[in-house]
Every structure is written in C-alpha cells, then in structure tokens.
Amino acid sequence: MKTTNVLITAALLAAGICANAQETLPKQIKAGKERVKARKEIRLPEIDGYKLLKCDFHIHTIFSDGIVWPTLRVLEAWEEGLDAISITDHIEGQPARPAIEKGNHNNSFEMAKEEAARREIILIKGGEITRSMPPGHLNALFVKDVNALDQKDYMKAIEEAHNQGAFIQWNHPGWGVDSIMWHDVHETLFRKGWLNGIEVFNEFEWYPVALNWVNEKNLTLLGNTDVHDVTERLYDFRTTSHRPMTLVLSKDRTEEGIREALFDRRTLVWFYDTLMGKEDLLKKFFQASVEVKPVHHTTPERIYRSIVNHTDVPFLLKRTDKNANGYPETIEIPAGETILIVLPKTGSQPVTYQVDNMIISPEKRLQVQLF
Structure with a gap:
C-alpha cells in the first residue's frame, strides 16, 4: 500500500511540474519574416523635357x-x-x-x-x-x-x-x-x-x-x-x-x-536588354543616358577615358568604321556602371558605332559617334 501511495504521489508531482512547464512555454515561436514589399526604382533619362x-x-x-x-x-x-x-x-x-x-x-x-x-x-x-x-x-x-x-x-x-x-x-x-x-x-x-x-x-x-x-x-x-x-x-x-x-x-x-x-x-x-523605336527618340535616349568623360590620362601612344551609363538599360556597341585602327571593335556599357576605354592617341575621328540593342527597323540599328 505504501508503495502504491508513493507512486501516486510521484505521478501527481510530475503532472504538476508538466503543467507548470506548459504555462511557461511561449504561445508561439516565430521563424523568419515576411518579405519586405518595396518598389523597384527604374532609372531612365528625361528626353526633351518629357x-x-x-x-x-x-x-x-x-x-x-x-x-x-x-x-x-x-x-x-x-x-x-x-x-x-x-x-x-x-x-x-x-x-x-x-x-x-x-x-x-x-x-x-x-x-x-x-x-x-x-x-x-x-x-x-x-x-x-x-x-x-x-x-x-x-x-x-x-x-x-x-x-x-x-x-x-x-x-x-x-x-x-x-x-x-x-x-x-x-x-x-x-x-x-x-x-x-x-x-x-x-x-x-x-x-x-x-x-x-x-x-x-x-x-x-x-x-x-x-x-x-x-x-x-x-x-x-x-x-x-x-x-x-x-x-x-x-x-x-x-x-x-x-x-x-x-x-x-x-x-x-x-x-x-x-x-x-x-x-x-x-x-x-x-x-x-533591347530598345525599339523611332531613330530620333532612340538617339536622344542614348545621348541622355551615356556620358563620355574627358581624357584623364595619356601615354605616348594611348589616351584613357571613362564612359558612364546613368540608366538601367545596357548598351551593346559594335564598330562600323573598318579603318579606325586601335579603337575597340565592341563596347559593352552595363546598366548603371562606368567603363574605362583605352584609345589611340591619334586616329580617325569621329568613329561610328552601331548600337546592336537599339532597333529602328528589322534591318537597321542606331548609329552613334562616341569619340
């Protein structure tokens, strides 16, 4: 009988301890958080005040x-x-x-x-x-x-x-x-x-x-x-x-x-990465987006310049002047970034490039002169 009473008492004590433990547990435990709802701001130029x-x-x-x-x-x-x-x-x-x-x-x-x-x-x-x-x-x-x-x-x-x-x-x-x-x-x-x-x-x-x-x-x-x-x-x-x-x-x-x-x-x-439109609007878009910085360093044979893209549109250029020796054959200006260009100190200027990702017609791409 004593053994039975001891067991009952122990069980009651355990139940009380468990009950107290339940009361001390938090209601819920949160893991992670909801994604922040934010607006992506796209950088584009103004053109002619528009x-x-x-x-x-x-x-x-x-x-x-x-x-x-x-x-x-x-x-x-x-x-x-x-x-x-x-x-x-x-x-x-x-x-x-x-x-x-x-x-x-x-x-x-x-x-x-x-x-x-x-x-x-x-x-x-x-x-x-x-x-x-x-x-x-x-x-x-x-x-x-x-x-x-x-x-x-x-x-x-x-x-x-x-x-x-x-x-x-x-x-x-x-x-x-x-x-x-x-x-x-x-x-x-x-x-x-x-x-x-x-x-x-x-x-x-x-x-x-x-x-x-x-x-x-x-x-x-x-x-x-x-x-x-x-x-x-x-x-x-x-x-x-x-x-x-x-x-x-x-x-x-x-x-x-x-x-x-x-x-x-x-x-x-x-x-x-492609823009399509009328030639005059594409040209104004490019001119408002791309800034060719002045020469900042020279050597006996080379000059160094930076090109800044102020927008979220990358530009992919291909040289069309076959005789412009020393000028890059292709130029990629990533969105929102600055690139360094190394050019010949003397050469044929201006040099024409085709912007491959600016479409005027199925057969025609925008032509620009950077230098």
Whole structure:
C-alpha cells in the first residue's frame, strides 16, 4: 500500500511540474519574416523635357482568362517600378467561372482603382475586343464604359471605342496565324482613324513585319506582357531586370499625359536588354543616358577615358568604321556602371558605332559617334 501511495504521489508531482512547464512555454515561436514589399526604382533619362513613364497596356485578370485578382495586378506593377497599367480583360472571351458573374466588363477596373490610387499607379480603363483574324484582337484604352463595346458586330464595337475617345491598338498580330498579314479590314480601320497603334512586342516575341507597318504608316509602337499568370511566374527576374513594357514620353505623370503621348506616337518599347523605336527618340535616349568623360590620362601612344551609363538599360556597341585602327571593335556599357576605354592617341575621328540593342527597323540599328 505504501508503495502504491508513493507512486501516486510521484505521478501527481510530475503532472504538476508538466503543467507548470506548459504555462511557461511561449504561445508561439516565430521563424523568419515576411518579405519586405518595396518598389523597384527604374532609372531612365528625361528626353526633351518629357518624362519616360513605364507602362503595360495589356494585362488580364480572373475576370477574363487570367488567374489573379485585379488588385494584385496593381501591386505587381508598383513593386516592379511601373507608372501605369491597363487591365484589358477579354470582352468576348470569358471562360465560365461558377463563382464569378459574367456581364459587367468594368468590374476589374472598379476593383483595382482604389489600390491604384493608394500606390500612385495610373490605372487606365480598357478592354480587349477579341475576334478571330481578321481583325484579330484589339485593345481599346481610355474608354469610359467597356460594356458598350460588347457588340455582335466587331466594326460597331470598334466604332463605339473610337467614339468614346479610345486609343485602339492591334494586339499580337503574329499570334495564332500562319503568316502575318495586313488585311483589308486593317486598312479600313487605319483610314478611318480607328487603328492607332500596333503591339509589336507581346510576352516573349516581336514581329518584324509589324514594326515595318508602324514605321511605314506612322502608327504608335507598343510592347506589353499580355500577362495572364503572376508576372513573377511568367518572367524569370533572375535573368532579366524588368517585364517588357512601353515607355511613354509624357509631359507629366498623368493619364491625360499618357493619352496625348500615345496619340502623338511618342513611345519606345523596352524588352529584356533591347530598345525599339523611332531613330530620333532612340538617339536622344542614348545621348541622355551615356556620358563620355574627358581624357584623364595619356601615354605616348594611348589616351584613357571613362564612359558612364546613368540608366538601367545596357548598351551593346559594335564598330562600323573598318579603318579606325586601335579603337575597340565592341563596347559593352552595363546598366548603371562606368567603363574605362583605352584609345589611340591619334586616329580617325569621329568613329561610328552601331548600337546592336537599339532597333529602328528589322534591318537597321542606331548609329552613334562616341569619340
């Protein structure tokens, strides 16, 4: 009996000790911390007093065939350093989703606009008129009511967008077709003033013949993601610093400034390490980005100079003057960095270089003179 009592007493003491130990344990132990939500600031020059605004005018949400909520598109754009986006959900192409009521094409804009205001993201109301080729897919930007574009006759839908003051771009002209063609309907739209620009770069590809159309017909050049997934899942930001985008030369950081610039054809396209656009704009971009410092050291045969790149765009140069002996055949000026150049003390000047990653047309690259 005594042995039993001793065992019971010991068990009770152990239980009491365990209870006291439980009471002294913390409620929870936190490991790690949430990722800091910060905006990436992209360094670009001003050109002729215009601000270069970073824009993506072709993105989707769960209200068409995307997989994300509209507010997430705003958060992505803010973190990635953009200034403006347009959510362009398909007007005709809305897959059946039991939990989402189809019918109001303004939904995605309405749901995102408050977050856009908090993040200082310019949110442009838009929609994608989604038809087979021709005419293909067209984005209508700056519309007042996307619902009014939901019409059986695509010409009436495009006319309605035009009547609302929309900027109308032809999306990915090479997507889903065997050959890229400028159809009669595109000529009609162009002559009516109902076709204002062409998306020459889309997601991962660009269309050389479409760039020729932009140059020949003096249309606005655009490049966008057409993202349906999360942008960090679509693009590997370990190998590229930014999403593809349209750079808009705007008088100010406003929706109206962007609209005016698009209609005035003041755009460049930036994808991976490449810039595309009109020759005069590319030249001004290069001149505003690259600074060639004065000679700081000389020897009997050589001079030493530094070249500074003030932007987040690298430049890849190739010498075109075959007789410029002693000058570097290629020059790479990394983004945001300074390089040292060794040149002959006497030689043929100026020396012309081709900037391989600044595209004017499928056959033409920007020519510059550094020295």
